[in-house]
Amino acid sequence: MPFGKVVELLEDARSAQVFDINICGGEPFLHEDVMRVVATASRSGFGLSINTNGVLIDRDAARELSEYDVIKNTQVSFDSHLATIHNSTRGAFASAYAGFLALVEQAGRRDLAPSVGIVLNRLNVDSVDDTVMYFSQHTSRFHLMNLMNCSPLACTRQQRRVFNEVMLPRLLDISRDRGLQISSVTKRDLGAHKSRFGEAHIDCLAGYTSLVVASDFTVYPCDVAPFPLGVWSTRGDLMRIYERSRSLWAARQRPWCYDFVDGSANVPPGDCRGSFGGSRCEQEDGQGR
Helix, strand or coil: CCHHHHHHHHHHHHHCCCCEEEECCCCHHHCCCHHHHHHHHHHCCCEEEEEECCCCCCHHHHHHHHHCCCHHHEEEECCCCCHHHHHHHCCCHHHHHHHHHHHHHHHCCHHHCCEEEEEECCCCHHHHHHHHHHHCCCCCEEEEEECCCEHHHCCCHHHHHHHHHHHHHHHHHHHHHHCCEECCCCCCCHHHCCCCCCCCCCCCCECCCECEECCCCEEECECCECCCCEECCCCCHHHHHHHHHHHHHHCCCCCHHHHCCCCCCCCCCCCHHHCHHHCCECCCCCCCC
């Protein structure tokens, strides 16, 4: 995304009365102008949040993000507190952790520190409580997400059962004891909640309350639903595309991401590591998926 076009997109978003902007990827800090984008979005009055792997964040970057008051709305992705697990799925644990600590240092308080995002998979689901405990010394906020449609890393049926019956109550106890906010745990009546592995990333209104603009300016309902709604080019396009998206959403029976998880959509199988949104692998592995 050329910086000049990003500025035009932000101006169109403001005209369309968009109030929140999330900068994500891929990895947003690979963009050479990411700090200029952050500054422009902040000065334009948008609520701003960032999703990052933390690898490219140093103390200077953390200091600049602090100036724009965005650290508390930054989420850093970790698949584990154990380098062996994190490196097997994402890599560069040491750099990611150093970047995370740089943000924590600038935040100054645990409740203002970046949140930690954890994608549940067969390698980390059995120790996610230990991961939460480890990072809780630095932050009070965690976001647990389901792995989307990637069989080689999908949790087995046994792991899902244990997570629902043992791990969820354990995480609830941890959140209460340590004053944490853990999405999918502290916002629900746990007795009525069972984690819906493989069904949806989150309970969402993607395509109705939010849109995703990719690096080529194609607009999608969300980052795990590669259904093109249109291509943004100039002022007015965003509202036009949103009106189409809202109409399609109103006619649907379930969130967009379900279509790209259960195989009902015509999405070609691929390698989990290189696909849209990071996971679109539909290869069965015989492990109870």
